[in-house]
Amino acid sequence: MLTTSKTSQNLKPVVLTVALTLVLWLGSKWAFNDWFDNPFKYPAKAASLSATVLFCWCVVLSTRNRLLERYFRGLDKVYQVHKRLGKAAFWLILLHPLFLALDRLPDLAAFLHRLWFIAPQGDRYLLGHNLGVGALLLLVLLLIPTLWVKIPYHRWKRTHEWSGAFLLLLIVHVVVVDRDVAAYPLLRYWLYGLLSLALGSFLSIRFLYRFIGPRYPYRIAEIERIQDVLEITFAPVAQKMSFRPSQFVYLVVHKAGITAEPHPYSIACGYNLASRFKLGIKKTGDHTRSLDLLEPGDKVTVYGPYGHFSDRFLAAERDCVFVGGGVGITPFLGMWHVALHSGEQPASPDTEPSVMALHPEIHPGWTSPRVALFYLVPTQEQASFDNDIKNEVILSHFHGFPAFEERGHHYELYETARQGFITAEYIDRRVPGGVRDRNIFLCGPSPMVSGLIDQFRTLGIPDRQIIIEDFNLL
Known part of the structure; x- marks a missing residue:
């Protein structure tokens, strides 16, 4: 529909x-x-x-x-x-x-x-x-x-x-x-x-x-199955794809039992000089369930990358609020990684100028804005990426949540079955210093996104500070 x-x-x-x-x-x-x-x-x-x-x-x-x-x-x-x-x-x-x-x-x-x-x-x-x-x-x-x-x-x-x-x-x-x-x-x-x-x-x-089309040959390097979600890491076979956090690709799998039609998926990691990337794919339909047949070493073709969702985050003009509902959390995972590892992986002296221009986050002087991330799921059992998000905090230079919170970052797993629908007022209360001077990033089911847009406007947030990833084909 x-x-x-x-x-x-x-x-x-x-x-x-x-x-x-x-x-x-x-x-x-x-x-x-x-x-x-x-x-x-x-x-x-x-x-x-x-x-x-x-x-x-x-x-x-x-x-x-x-x-x-x-x-x-x-x-x-x-x-x-x-x-x-x-x-x-x-x-x-x-x-x-x-x-x-x-x-x-x-x-x-x-x-x-x-x-x-x-x-x-x-x-x-x-x-x-x-x-x-x-x-x-x-x-x-x-x-x-x-x-x-x-x-x-x-x-x-x-x-x-x-x-x-x-x-x-x-x-x-x-x-x-x-x-x-x-x-x-x-x-x-x-x-x-x-x-x-x-x-x-x-x-x-x-x-x-x-x-x-812009296409790159990749292979599956790692695959992890967590309940109904596949977390797949891809490595380049030849030419490397340069991508920004939150962008998405069209994936074509070359394996018997899996249709070769292209499907779009958000990249769930930040950029790295090896051009490896990760996808988090929830098994919801015939095609995504067939991806369970994948194994390390399988060949794929990747078309892209596409999307401009992270542009305002990488501009570092304002601190940010990320709100991801369900599988809508995946575009935030790359930006979350970049925010928590700011300055840890600067570019090498021989990095190509075109790569430097595309990736301000690898400049030695780039500093991430403060980020408050809200991950919305019906129940904790359905929070497939909760451990990934928390592990980023543990593995970052903050080495845990106390220093992470002191820096002004915030992470919250929000269970809608227990807590009800999230509101802009709730987010405003939970974010250090409130949301009025922050860029608000939203991705998830259309009713959630539309409702929060209206509520943030009521709080006085101008439209230019509300950024939406709205990739719902159906």
């Missing part, structure tokens, strides 16, 4: 392209003095043009493009925009046939007939109409599992890949109908350009990404 973030996103480029499309359309009708006799066609065409542009954006946003990731400040934000636009486009495209058929009312039979397939009898427009009906039916079939049915990730992903068939039907529908878009040169070049970009983007992510 599709869940979309309630946090605001920068949609200016999307709004501008939709607005420009509508301006080109209405301007062309004015320039050619080509107005409709049927007034219902105006909202019908406006809906279809807007939906087409939004669908083009959806496909382009799925390419994991670095420029788009940087603009939207993280691939998680890109996918939230992708989901939001997809839902909006779906409801808009439904309006197109409804308004085209409204002039048949009050004759209900004629109205419904206009919404279905019509024998073309050599009429190009009716052939295009049928293609549009087919595209709409395919879209409904593809989106029912996404919008209203909870299905495993790998099945959702397979149905999502059929969106390319919808895109092709949409393009053929626009070309065959040969009406508004084809009749006006500026609108035709503009919309055909957007559709071509979308088609190229789909072919790139569906067929070429596995060859041209």
Whole structure:
């Protein structure tokens, strides 16, 4: 079932392209003095043009493009925009046939007939109409599992890949109908350009990404099984991947019994010059449970890294509060390691300048902000990473919790079954000096994140101090 973030996103480029499309359309009708006799066609065409542009954006946003990731400040934000636009486009495209058929009312039979397939009898427009009906039916079939049915990730992903068939039907529908878009040169070049970009983007992510995407061969160095969580350490086979704490990768496993489709997982450690990294994977679905077959030495391909969640932490501009719910704790583990081992692993003199630029935490003069970490779980038995978090404190230069707390850090395991839902007021009381001058980092279930955002705003925390990792694909 599709869940979309309630946090605001920068949609200016999307709004501008939709607005420009509508301006080109209405301007062309004015320039050619080509107005409709049927007034219902105006909202019908406006809906279809807007939906087409939004669908083009959806496909382009799925390419994991670095420029788009940087603009939207993280691939998680890109996918939230992708989901939001997809839902909006779906409801808009439904309006197109409804308004085209409204002039048949009050004759209900004629109205419904206009919404279905019509024998073309050599009429190009009716052939295009049928293609549009087919595209709409395919879209409904593809989106029912996404919008209203909870299905495993790998099945959702397979149905999502059929969106390319919808895109092709949409393009053929626009070309065959040969009406508004084809009749006006500026609108035709503009919309055909957007559709071509979308088609190229789909072919790139569906067929070429596995060859041209940022990929690295790795092997499993260590694997530890803790209840329903796999903690897997990976070592590079050849080229090393440079990653920042909290980033995530797409993992492809090359082993019989495990599907080779890419799945996203957050890196659960800080950067090291050996480029080894750790993933904490909870066995929740068919694919993640199949990962139990993995053994040391198994080969994998890693795509990425992606994400900008730790940028503000590494900037060390303010002290920080980390709130991780359930498996949402994993992006914090790398930042937690960096915070507690600040200054312990400075770069060597021969470290490449590009690595130094990407990793301020390995500069000898970098000092971590103070961090308060809250790990939210229903019960202590489900706190798979509690020991890892505590061990970081013990192994750090603080050598235990007293000196760690004296420095201004704080760690708390919060059990929601016993303590109830956590609140911003509670966090404010527990953090030394309160939260008002700190950056607040949130990752976890969408209801938890949305609720805490509202509560922190009520406490007077400005939006610029609230940083969210919102990588919920479904």
